[in-house]
Amino acid sequence: MTGTFCYPAVFRLQADSRLLDSFPDSPAARTNGATVQEAMEEAIDCLAASSLM
Numbered sequence: 001m002t003g004t005f006c007y008p009a010v011f012r013l014q015a016d017s018r019l020l021d022s023f024p025d026s027p028a029a030r031t032n033g034a035t036v037q038e039a040m041e042e043a044i045d046c047l048a049a050s051s052l053m
Helices: 036-051
Strands: 010-013 019-022 030-033
Touching (some): 019 036, 030 036
Antiparallel strands (some): 019 030
């Protein structure tokens, strides 16, 4: 079964111009990306990895 889900994420621009991704419901899960596209892909990967723990 596949589906779509929504999960809140916060993207903040850091001083080095990278986007920091954090998740209000999972404060230990954090990642970043150089572009918006990369930050979104990293966020998906981060959530997938944190849900396996």
